[in-house]
Amino acid sequence: MRCPACDYSLWGASPPGPCPECGREFCTTEFIFAPGKVRFLCPSCGEAYQGTDYEGLPDPRVFACVTCGERVDADDMPAELAEGVAETDALVTSPWIRRKALGLRVAAHKTAVASLVNPSQIVQGVTDVRVGAAVKFAIIVWALVLAVVFLFLMVVVALTLFFTGGGGGLGATGVFFAVFAGLGVQMCIGAVLSLFIVVPIHALLAHGVLMVTGSRRAGLGTTLACMYYGQGPMILNILPICGWYVSGVWVWVSSIVLLKTAQQVSGWRAAIAVLFPAVGAVVLAVVAYGMFIMWALTAGAGFSSGQVMDTGPSNLASAMVSYTTETGSTPSHALDLLIDKRIDSSMLESSQAAGLAVLADGSLISALDTMAPEELTSLRDSLVDEEPLYKFGQLIFAHRMADLSAAPPDLWIAFSDPAAQVAASDPSFSWVSLEVHQANGRLAVVYGSWSEVVADQNIIRAAEGLAPIPTDITQLPQ
Ligand SMILES: [Zn+2]
């Protein structure tokens, strides 16, 4: 029992004081005591009463003294340590338990600090460690972290857009807010899952370990409360330099100390209880990930067709198809689409190609967008030949001779150059993920070994009467 202003010992002093050191008045119910560790004296006759309620105070708090008959209020009773009890065992210093006296903001701040540097303070001497109070604390910490991280990301992206001029009007602003609304929802769902699924399961497993390894002071509720108080170090995530790993490990350490104190078990048992499920989960995740990779590799190798992932509409492919249906023949060259202004030069680029797309004379491909139609036409005439495949921009085109108005949906119109992904020495073993513009107007990513995905495509091409795509990458147009 210390003066909240100056820390002067107030054991035995008569409320309302004042404090002999600093003059602050005090009352006994400002403090929370460990039940049964403190005696309270009748201010009139000195009769001693045990503090037995949940805050270690006399129960009831207002009563008639059995010796002198005076009306006694716990507020006014001097407090003494019971025989042989140390001050540290008698006083509950948990800032969260005392949040009514401290105020929520101060209590949250002090509890978060305690969870980092002295977790045992949060549950020391507290007989009834309540889950509800601990959940409240964990929610405050997580909400604060989410809000700060979210605002930080938003400011960074907004500044990036602003300074790079990547905004581009109201449309971009709308997209920006839509993306962030989605991100915010995801973060909140993640937090709710962590707090109300992951933490309880962790507590359940940890309590199971405590039950198996010996006695403990209290039930599952206390273990669960410790796990929630142990979320305090998550607050570190409001510092951009502090990774989630640091706070994650700190959460474990904090939970171990809390469990050791609240359940009165050895440090080793507390550590095993907290770490066994946590390490188990990490090991399980690694094993599951490994199995997934194995599955993906074997499944991928087993599919002769490779796997196709649709990534969205392709302007290039739809322009090719609409050109064909409107004019009655497939374009002789991709430049036909530029001449008609169906596409611009950016659609001749591939996100998988390194460097900038250039024309034969070394000028940037974007020069096409400013060329006059006559210039484009003469360029096209110089490039059109009888080859089934040709490279233009960063793509290899395979549409010539194909009837795109009635082509199979997965016929390749154009694809990114596989040269960088395929080893010339052994293409059969080379794994590729190729961007492919398909006759269904979609852009897909095709995964698989180069020789297999080409073999499959060539079956489709053969059925259409088209020349095969060379399996040997050195035979592809450059
Ligand atoms: Zn004082």
Ligand SMILES: [Zn+2]
């Ligand atoms: Zn009395």
